Amino acid sequence: MSRADLEKQPYDVATMFDGIARRYDLMNDVAAMGQVGMWREKMVESLDIAAGDQVLDLAAGTGTSSAAIARAGAQVVAADFSLGMMTEGRRRGAPVPFVGADAQHLPFADDSFEAAVISFGLRNVHEPRLALAEMSRVVRPGGRVVVCEFSTPTWRPFRTVYENYLLRALPAVARRVATSADAYDYLAESILDWPDQEALRGWFAQAGLEQVKYRNLSGGIVALHRGVVPAR
Numbered sequence: 641m642s643r644a645d646l647e648k649q650p651y652d653v654a655t656m657f658d659g660i661a662r663r664y665d666l667m668n669d670v671a672a673m674g675q676v677g678m679w680r681e682k683m684v685e686s687l688d689i690a691a692g693d694q695v696l697d698l699a700a701g702t703g704t705s706s707a708a709i710a711r712a713g714a715q716v717v718a719a720d721f722s723l724g725m726m727t728e729g730r731r732r733g734a735p736v737p738f739v740g741a742d743a744q745h746l747p748f749a750d751d752s753f754e755a756a757v758i759s760f761g762l763r764n765v766h767e768p769r770l771a772l773a774e775m776s777r778v779v780r781p782g783g784r785v786v787v788c789e790f791s792t793p794t795w796r797p798f799r800t801v802y803e804n805y806l807l808r809a810l811p812a813v814a815r816r817v818a819t820s821a822d823a824y825d826y827l828a829e830s831i832l833d834w835p836d837q838e839a840l841r842g843w844f845a846q847a848g849l850e851q852v853k854y855r856n857l858s859g860g861i862v863a864l865h866r867g868v869v870p871a872r
């Protein structure tokens with residue numbers, strides 16, 4: 641997928657992730673400059689897990705996010721549509737079952753989970769609002785839907801520095817560390833193209849979610865949105 645191509649067609653996105661699977665987690669740590677562990681910790685906290693809760697980790701990739709949720713005591717199902725990412729997760733012994741699934745058409749019955757989360761995945765989905773509706777459908781009433789995603793830094797001078805980092809430094813680093821520099825051009829473009837915190841909050845409300853809240857992490861580089869599934 642090239643830099644200008646932000647169509648996010650499912651086949652192209654899955655193929656792109658197949659191509660970066662081996663280096664994905666390493667590149668993630670480098671690109672996030674050591675912040676990714678803290679972002680995951682906050683994501684897990686916001687799921688409010690009770691021991692044994694069934695949790696869907698959507699767009700689970702290699703299962704690194706799923707493993708963090710499992711460590712909090714949940715029974716996790718890791719779903720993704722990139723065979724390459726899931727195979728890499730299995731190879732490394734991720735302690736969760738993987739299920740092949742498109743976020744826009746989930747192969748799960750209504751009310752199957754206590755919570756569903758998508759971290760660093762919704763931005764890549766062709767129709768993100770469809771994915772939010774599907775997450776709401778498969779979570780039981782009173783359960784949680786969480787999105788952890790790159791967002792818009794709130795302090796303008798910092799935002800400018802960050803945009804420069806995304807467009808210049810990150811692709812240069814990716815050329816050294818990752819298997820596909822194009823994928824990191826796409827990463828930068830897709831972050832800059834993504835709706836800000838308030839717009840995503842609006843999508844949660846449109847999906848029928850209640851008590852919608854968000855918090856900024858690392859000055860808004862990442863935002864953590866959470867909503868509750870209403871009684872049906």
Ligand SMILES: C[S@@+](CC[C@H](N)C(=O)[O-])C[C@H]1O[C@@H](n2cnc3c(N)ncnc32)[C@H](O)[C@@H]1O
Pocket residue numbers: 650653654657698699700701702703704705719720721722725741742743744758759760761764765766
């Ligand atoms: C950046 S990785 C995130 C992996 C993991 N959640 C994490 O936090 O490290 C994004 C994942 O989203 C998956 N993805 C993108 N669109 C998807 C869709 N429509 N359905 C299922 N998975 C999707 C990709 O295959 C990729 O594995």
